[in-house]
Amino acid sequence: MVRLTVAVQTPQHAAIDSLLHYESEWSLAPGTLVRVPLGRRDVLGIVWNEQSAPGRSPPPDGLRPVSEALSALAPLPPAWCELVRFAAAYYQRSIGELALSALPPDLRKLGNVALERRLNRLAAATLPAAAPQDTAPEPTEEQAQAIAALLPAIEAPAGADADAPPPVLLHGATGSGKTEVYLRLAAEALARGRQVLMMVPEINLTPQLLQRVAERFPRHRLASQHSGMTPAQRLNAWLLVAGGQADIVLGTRLAIFAPLSRLGLVIVDEEHDASYKQQEGARYSARDLAVYRARLEKVPVLLGSATPSLESWQRAIEGRYRLLRMAHRVGEPASDAGSAHGHHPVVRIIDTARLAAAGGPKTDPPVLAPPLLAAIEQRIARGEQSLLLLNRRGYAPVLHCPDCGWKSECPHCSAWRVFHKADRTLRCHHCSFTEAVPRACPVCGNLDIHPIGRGTEKLHEQVAAALPQARVARIDADSTRRAGELSAQLAAVHAGEVDVLVGTQMVTKGHDFRRITLVAAVNPDGALFAGDFRAPERLFALLLQAAGRAGRDARAAAASEMWVQTANPQHPLFDALVRHDFESFANAQLAQRQRAGLPPFSHLVLLRAEAREADVAQRFLQAARDAALNLPLAEGATFYAPVPAPVAKVAGFERRQMLVESVNRALLQRLLAEWTPLLPPLRAAHKGIARWAIDVDPQAI
DNA sequence: AGCACGCCGACT
DNA sequence: GTCGGCGTGCTC
Numbered sequence: 001m002v003r004l005t006v007a008v009q010t011p012q013h014a015a016i017d018s019l020l021h022y023e024s025e026w027s028l029a030p031g032t033l034v035r036v037p038l039g040r041r042d043v044l045g046i047v048w049n050e051q052s053a054p055g056r057s058p059p060p061d062g063l064r065p066v067s068e069a070l071s072a073l074a075p076l077p078p079a080w081c082e083l084v085r086f087a088a089a090y091y092q093r094s095i096g097e098l099a100l101s102a103l104p105p106d107l108r109k110l111g112n113v114a115l116e117r118r119l120n121r122l123a124a125a126t127l128p129a130a131a132p133q134d135t136a137p138e139p140t141e142e143q144a145q146a147i148a149a150l151l152p153a154i155e156a157p158a159g160a161d162a163d164a165p166p167p168v169l170l171h172g173a174t175g176s177g178k179t180e181v182y183l184r185l186a187a188e189a190l191a192r193g194r195q196v197l198m199m200v201p202e203i204n205l206t207p208q209l210l211q212r213v214a215e216r217f218p219r220h221r222l223a224s225q226h227s228g229m230t231p232a233q234r235l236n237a238w239l240l241v242a243g244g245q246a247d248i249v250l251g252t253r254l255a256i257f258a259p260l261s262r263l264g265l266v267i268v269d270e271e272h273d274a275s276y277k278q279q280e281g282a283r284y285s286a287r288d289l290a291v292y293r294a295r296l297e298k299v300p301v302l303l304g305s306a307t308p309s310l311e312s313w314q315r316a317i318e319g320r321y322r323l324l325r326m327a328h329r330v331g332e333p334a335s336d337a338g339s340a341h342g343h344h345p346v347v348r349i350i351d352t353a354r355l356a357a358a359g360g361p362k363t364d365p366p367v368l369a370p371p372l373l374a375a376i377e378q379r380i381a382r383g384e385q386s387l388l389l390l391n392r393r394g395y396a397p398v399l400h401c402p403d404c405g406w407k408s409e410c411p412h413c414s415a416w417r418v419f420h421k422a423d424r425t426l427r428c429h430h431c432s433f434t435e436a437v438p439r440a441c442p443v444c445g446n447l448d449i450h451p452i453g454r455g456t457e458k459l460h461e462q463v464a465a466a467l468p469q470a471r472v473a474r475i476d477a478d479s480t481r482r483a484g485e486l487s488a489q490l491a492a493v494h495a496g497e498v499d500v501l502v503g504t505q506m507v508t509k510g511h512d513f514r515r516i517t518l519v520a521a522v523n524p525d526g527a528l529f530a531g532d533f534r535a536p537e538r539l540f541a542l543l544l545q546a547a548g549r550a551g552r553d554a555r556a557a558a559a560s561e562m563w564v565q566t567a568n569p570q571h572p573l574f575d576a577l578v579r580h581d582f583e584s585f586a587n588a589q590l591a592q593r594q595r596a597g598l599p600p601f602s603h604l605v606l607l608r609a610e611a612r613e614a615d616v617a618q619r620f621l622q623a624a625r626d627a628a629l630n631l632p633l634a635e636g637a638t639f640y641a642p643v644p645a646p647v648a649k650v651a652g653f654e655r656r657q658m659l660v661e662s663v664n665r666a667l668l669q670r671l672l673a674e675w676t677p678l679l680p681p682l683r684a685a686h687k688g689i690a691r692w693a694i695d696v697d698p699q700a701i
Numbered sequence: 702a703g704c705a706c707g708c709c710g711a712c713t
Numbered sequence: 714g715t716c717g718g719c720g721t722g723c724t725c
Contacts, residue, residue, distance in 0.1 A: 010724080011702045020725035039724035040704060063725060705723085712716080 018096025031075030174548025194264020225251030253286030396451030
């Protein structure tokens with residue numbers, strides 16, 4: 001009999017560790033999937049290569065035996081286990097929680113017999129008949145240079161004692177053909193028998209991209225992983241990878257944990273995208289883990305974006321990442337003297353403050369400035385399309401009674417309920433609490449209650465009224481709620497059945513609209529002064545990406561326009577936008593971040609807590625802070641006082657948060673390792689804490 | 702987290 | 714007399 005350490009899923013605050021011990025007749029390799037008894041149930045576990053955390057109670061005598069080893073599947077690769085171990089330590093979660101959450105949920109239900117049957121069926125499935133080869137276009141000069149820069153690391157993998165190749169940041173303008181670079185490099189890795197991990201943001205994993213990859217590599221098996229898949233599809237895709245049959249994994253952030261054993265190249269497309277950061281459970285950044293994984297496995301990693309994250313940009317400036325640039329659109333010669341930054345849509349900034357003043361005090365300013373409206377009419381006359389962006393769905397963000405001052409607040413959240421005219425409801429966008437719109441003010445009975453502000457529904461209505469000849473459509477989370485609606489609406493746009501498209505930012509990402517030659521941000525000012533320090537970075541990326549929707553190729557780009565309506569036209573962000581100058585925007589932002597001691601010049605951690613009573617959450621965080629300040633390492637970090645979260649109450653729970661900041665990441669990690677074990681007992685001592693979580697490198701504070 | 706055991710109200 | 718409310722407690 002041998003004693004095994006097994007990682008199982010136990011919750012963060014459970015009194016037991018997630019590494020438990022069992023006995024087995026045979027020694028099992030680390031990474032082997034097993035079923036083990038835990039309490040009264042049988043759970044899925046992974047044989048682990050290390051003992052339980054020091055400080056935990058030692059394993060009791062009289063261990064229970066492993067129920068079953070899932071020997072139909074090869075043990076998960078050592079590099080996979082190491083990635084999980086690192087991620088668990090870095091993001092302050094248990095190994096078991098992280099490891100098990102990286103497996104498809106349906107795997108938990110499978111015994112060895114069922115598993116074997118499924119694997120056999122998958123192995124028997126032949127590759128789909130070679131689809132017509134995607135004709136690979138001749139690379140542009142810039143593309144060829146980017147490919148040449150990565151090629152040596154793919155051709156000659158780093159040896160055991162060599163350093164990993166440095167990460168590469170590809171700063172490529174929209175339309176410069178980053179995907180073609182990815183595909184060519186992938187082809188090189190595949191030709192050498194290596195596997196490719198290609199990650200895209202959630203919204204970007206469109207059927208078009210999947211199809212393009214599949215058509216380019218008809219001889220290779222592709223496994224995709226994204227949240228739109230059914231549990232069974234997810235399981236099969238994962239088994240294809242774990243069984244070593246998949247050559248390409250194309251997926252969203254979860255794909256970072258794909259158990260590839262012949263990894264040869266990692267690609268992170270739109271590396272700045274916020275959806276790479278997991279927002280619940282283990283709050284990992286798949287982009288950061290991609291860089292770690294590539295270093296661990298000594299394979300090249302390519303981070304691509306038209307608007308890189310300031311974190312990656314700073315590393316490129318410091319020389320820790322290699323920077324490659326592609327400034328020109330495909331179809332436009334790199335030597336074109338037309339512009340230093342290539343042919344991109346002309347950006348026009350409209351001062352809405354002046355517009356309002358000109359209209360006089362009595363009249364409301366028009367939704368769209370007259371010159372913008374005229375430009376859209378021109379597009380319609382030419383058979384071209386326009387895209388209007390407004391990052392607010394619903395008809396109006398709040399309903400208001402002018403007599404008594406009542407507003408449509410949510411009874412469960414510190415937020416207004418949004419007026420949705422289509423189904424005449426008031427809906428809370430935080431907790432989904434929905435009621436019919438009252439006929440009269442619920443406080444004073446006044447019949448004359450008004451919507452304030454504007455959402456996409458109202459914009460749609462107003463644009464349709466202003467442009468009676470136009471076919472206006474709207475795409476947002478409400479109009480695409482049911483399965484298939486999004487693709488149907490997108491198809492209508494592609495087919496030219498729409499003249500003006502109104503939408504939230506969900507339409508700005510990834511979709512390749514060939515006929516759109518005008519994009520307008522109707523009111524982006526909210527993001528300009530949002531409390532979060534990353535708001536300008538996100539707005540710039542959004543606007544530049546939106547501009548990229550217009551005139552996807554160089555021929556149309558020259559005639560394309562990006563309009564921005566703002567009451568703050570003098571804001572430096574718009575200056576940089578007009579010049580399509582990411583670099584000067586990024587450098588200015590970095591200078592500000594450095595002065596303020598914000599990331600990437602410092603490292604942040606948030607401790608969040610939720611309770612029915614605000615002061616319960618507050619006292620818990622205060623106690624956690626006091627405990628931290630007693631630790632010897634505490635001097636190396638700043639523990640700020642607990643404050644209400646940006647939305648202080650959601651679904652009846654008061655949310656408080658506490659920020660920890662340090663310039664020294666290694667020290668912060670050691671401090672967290674000492675601090676987090678103190679938190680479960682503290683939670684127990686503070687009755688009424690519904691949830692708490694540590695967020696390392698939070699996305700917003 | 703599950704999933705038990707454990708003591709107090711309205712039903713065939 | 715039972716079915717069942719969710720309050721505390723444990724899981725190698």
